[in-house]
Amino acid sequence: DSGVTQTPKHLITATGQRVTLRCSPRSGDLSVYWYQQSLDQGLQFLIQYYNGEERAKGNILERFSAQQFPDLHSELNLSSLELGDSALYFCASSSAERAQYFGPGTRLTVL
Amino acid sequence: EDQVTQSPEALRLQEGESSSLNCSYTVSGLRGLFWYRQDPGKGPEFLFTLYSAGEEKEKERLKATLTKKESFLHITAPKPEDSATYLCAVSSGNTGKLIFGQGTTLQVKP
Numbered sequence: 333d334s335g336v337t338q339t340p341k342h343l344i345t346a347t348g349q350r351v352t353l354r355c356s357p358r359s360g361d362l363s364v365y366w367y368q369q370s371l372d373q374g375l376q377f378l379i380q381y382y383n384g385e386e387r388a389k390g391n392i393l394e395r396f397s398a399q400q401f402p403d404l405h406s407e408l409n410l411s412s413l414e415l416g417d418s419a420l421y422f423c424a425s426s427s428a429e430r431a432q433y434f435g436p437g438t439r440l441t442v443l
Numbered sequence: 444e445d446q447v448t449q450s451p452e453a454l455r456l457q458e459g460e461s462s463s464l465n466c467s468y469t470v471s472g473l474r475g476l477f478w479y480r481q482d483p484g485k486g487p488e489f490l491f492t493l494y495s496a497g498e499e500k501e502k503e504r505l506k507a508t509l510t511k512k513e514s515f516l517h518i519t520a521p522k523p524e525d526s527a528t529y530l531c532a533v534s535s536g537n538t539g540k541l542i543f544g545q546g547t548t549l550q551v552k553p
Contacts, residue, residue, distance in 0.1 A: 388540050
């Protein structure tokens with residue numbers, strides 16, 4: 333158990349819909365990262381937050397957005413969903429940019 | 444552009460048959476190289492961080508080494524429970540974002 337929690341574990345929705353994925357970092361970690369893992373693309377960095385502020389952005393689509401709240405939990409919002417958005421979404425947290433610890437992931441299926 | 448390439452893509456070993464996984468990287472200003480283990484449908488599990496050429500880390504049957512252009516994950520006398528996908532990642536610049544390789548899927552047969 334990494335100490336990072338993610339909800340929900342599974343999400344099935346339809347094209348065009350909007351979903352929210354939630355992540356709670358390890359106690360004391362200020363940085364939260366979101367990654368997408370698909371079969372053809374591997375693990376891809378989406379976005380990083382540090383203590384509530386956006387720190388870095390990867391190849392995150394404009395339809396996707398994220399935020400980190402004062403209690404340090406983070407949410408990833410995915411809108412206007414397409415079939416190609418089906419993937420595993422992981423959250424990771426770290427302290428002082430050391431090793432990142434990953435959560436169990438949310439499996440998103442868009443039908 | 445930062446890039447990580449892992450080889451082989453897949454590796455089948457007999458129990459007790461030692462081998463090595465390779466991770467080649469191109470990065471401007473390496474801040475750290477990371478090894479993770481991932482089981483199907485699970486989140487990556489942190490194994491090691493290496494920061495500079497010549498550094499080595501060990502954990503049970505695993506040993507990670509680092510040079511200026513590549514890293515190796517040596518598996519000594521593997522067991523079936525070592526079967527998993529092993530991911531290599533690098534971080535550079537002033538953020539902690541990780542660039543991952545495609546992984547090596549290891550299968551250890553009893």
